[in-house]
Amino acid sequence: xxxxxxxxxxxxxxxxxxxxxxxxxxxxxxxxxxxxxxxxxxxxxxxxxxxxxxxxxxxxxxxxxxxxxxxxxxxxxxxxxxxxxxxxxxxxxxxxxxxxxxxxxxxxxxxxxxxxxxxxxxxxxxxxxxxxxxxxxxxxxxxxxxxxxxxxxxxxxxxxxxxxxxxxxxxxxxxxxxxxxxxxxxxxxxxxxxxxxxxxxxxxxxxxxxxxxxxxxxxxxxxxxxxxxxxxxxxxxxxxxxxxxxxxxxxxxxxxxxxxxxxxxxxxxxxxxxxxxxxxxxxxxxxxxxxxxxxxxxxxxxxxxxxxxxxxxxxxxxxxxxxxxxxxxxxxxxxxxxxxxxxxxxxxxxxxxxxxxxxxxx
Numbered sequence: 001x002x003x004x005x006x007x008x009x010x011x012x013x014x015x016x017x018x019x020x021x022x023x024x025x026x027x028x029x030x031x032x033x034x035x036x037x038x039x040x041x042x043x044x045x046x047x048x049x050x051x052x053x054x055x056x057x058x059x060x061x062x063x064x065x066x067x068x069x070x071x072x073x074x075x076x077x078x079x080x081x082x083x084x085x086x087x088x089x090x091x092x093x094x095x096x097x098x099x100x101x102x103x104x105x106x107x108x109x110x111x112x113x114x115x116x117x118x119x120x121x122x123x124x125x126x127x128x129x130x131x132x133x134x135x136x137x138x139x140x141x142x143x144x145x146x147x148x149x150x151x152x153x154x155x156x157x158x159x160x161x162x163x164x165x166x167x168x169x170x171x172x173x174x175x176x177x178x179x180x181x182x183x184x185x186x187x188x189x190x191x192x193x194x195x196x197x198x199x200x201x202x203x204x205x206x207x208x209x210x211x212x213x214x215x216x217x218x219x220x221x222x223x224x225x226x227x228x229x230x231x232x233x234x235x236x237x238x239x240x241x242x243x244x245x246x247x248x249x250x251x252x253x254x255x256x257x258x259x260x261x262x263x264x265x266x267x268x269x270x271x272x273x274x275x276x277x278x279x280x281x282x283x284x285x286x287x288x289x290x291x292x293x294x295x296x297x298x299x300x301x302x303x304x305x306x307x308x309x310x311x312x313x314x315x316x317x318x319x320x321x322x323x324x325x326x327x328x329x330x331x332x333x334x335x336x337x338x339x340x341x342x343x344x345x346x347x348x349x350x351x352x353x354x355x356x357x358x359x360x361x362x
Contacts, residue, residue, distance in 0.1 A: 001070035001111055005037040006062045006100070010054040011358040013321055020137035022163020022193025029317055030360070031325070032057070032095070033350070036103040038070050043107025044326075044350055047095040047268035048295065048318065051362040056096045058362075060084060065100060070111060073104050077274045094246035094269055101272025102298055110345040116301035117339050120277075126338040127303045129296060130187060133316035134160025134176065143172065144179035146316070154334040155314070157185035159213070162202075163193025170205050177209040187213035194218055196225045203233045213262070215240045226259035238262050242279075243293040245270055251279050255286050262310060266293035273302050284308040297322045297329055300337050301346060312337065325355050 012030045019026055032054045034045045047053060064079050080100065084093045109116040131150030134143050147158045160176050162169045169188075177186055188211055194202065199217035206214070214233060218225040220241040230239040242264035245251050251270075254260060265279040276292075276299075283290040284307055292299035292312040296319060299312045314332065322329050326348040330337050340347040 001039055001108070003036055003038045003065055003068050003070050003104070003107070006057075006065045006103075007035045007037070008054045008057040008062070008099075009033050009035075010051045010360040010362055011325070011355055012360055013324070013358050015317060016320065017135075017142070018137045019135045019317060020164060021135065021161040021189065021191040023191050025137060029321060031321055032099055033325075033355075034099040034103040035350070036065065036070070036100070036107045038107060039111045041107060041110040043103045043105070043110055043345060044348070045099045045102030045104070045106060045272065046295075046298070047099040049092065049095040049268075051360050053092050053096050053099070054360075055362050056084075056087075056092055057100060060087075061096060061100050065104070070104065070108055073101065073108065073274060076104060077101055077271065090246035094271060098268050098270065098272040098275065101274050102267060105273045106345040113344050115339055115341050115343060115347060116345050117304040118341065120302060120305035122304050123307050123309075124304050126336040127300060127309065128311040128335055129155060129314040129332055129337055130157035130159055130185070130311055131155045131316075132159040132189075132294075132313045134158070136161045136164035140172070140175050144175055147176050148179035150314075151180040151184040153332065155184075155332060156335045157187055157212070157311070159187035159189055159215070159313070161191065162188045163190035166194065166198060166202065169202060173206055173209050173211065182210075185212045186210060187215065189215035190217050192216045192219035192222075196222075196228060199229050200232055203229065203237060207234045207237065211237060213238050213240055215264075216243075220244050223254060223257035223259045226254075227257050230259065230261060240264055240291065243269070245279070247271075248275075248278055248282070251282050255282060255288060260288070262291050263288050264291050264293045266295065267298045267302065268295050273298075276302055277306075280306045280308070294318050295322075296337060297326065297346065297348065300330065301339055304339060325351055327351055
């Protein structure tokens with residue numbers, strides 16, 4: 001099971017509408033794709049990052065992986081960490097390693113002829129998802145149409161962005177609640193836009209519309225602030241963060257600080273599938289549920305193997321790109337995603353021709 005070739009490419013895709021959250025606006029998204037080949041099979045992995053991530057993979061990580069044993073993923077993961085030591089352990093470095101690691105796991109499962117979830121061992125046969133979008137750049141009508149559409153599909157929870165104009169957030173949250181009805185769970189995500197006292201004030205006001213989840217009310221680096229808000233927020237409102245966690249050490253500090261009710265991790269940032277499983281072990285050992293951030297296709301199979309898993313984010317931008325770039329992407333059924341056990345690996349095929357018009361040179 002030798003890894004014969006590691007290839008990397010990058011694609012920039014315009015959004016269907018302008019998107020924004022509490023701290024950032026954007027109109028395009030870049031996907032960095034890794035393809036690891038061996039034994040006449042090709043595994044895929046990817047991250048949502050900058051083309052600089054692709055250059056790092058090409059210039060630094062390809063030499064670590066090519067020619068090595070495809071089954072030795074823990075050793076390769078460690079070696080990639082060592083070879084990038086002087087470049088830092090977070091950000092671009094972590095996302096590069098994440099994309100390569102995920103491709104290696106997909107390759108291993110394909111060579112063995114197994115769905116990835118079967119290779120890992122299954123704890124469940126499907127995962128719950130929550131619809132995610134509700135961007136601050138949306139009009140009220142666009143906000144209600146998107147969130148209401150997910151509720152009509154039977155998705156049990158939906159999430160909207162807040163924080164760009166705090167004075168308007170109660171009005172927007174009320175509009176969202178009116179669109180989804182009383183029985184669908186409503187989540188809000190500030191992306192760290194609020195100050196501590198401001199976040200507490202808004203948490204109290206959001207309670208009137210049964211907001212059950214408050215994500216990154218303050219910066220995810222402010223663990224003391226998250227701890228304060230977790231202690232003082234309405235008891236029915238869970239505090240969540242972790243999407244910007246790149247290393248085990250960050251997640252350990254977040255747990256030790258008592259910063260969250262639900263821990264989030266992103267397989268495209270936290271070290272790929274290997275890193276994601278390490279975070280899951282930390283969460284389970286500390287009796288904290290784990291939720292997957294974005295990239296639902298990559299999270300589906302590993303999430304089926306995790307005991308303390310809560311749900312995955314069905315993020316509008318990434319769902320759209322995954323459907324554009326891959327054949328075989330599963331669709332939610334009554335609020336759940338289910339892996340195709342008849343297909344090996346992640347169960348999808350990269351649509352090279354469709355993707356080529358978005359490809360970047362680097």
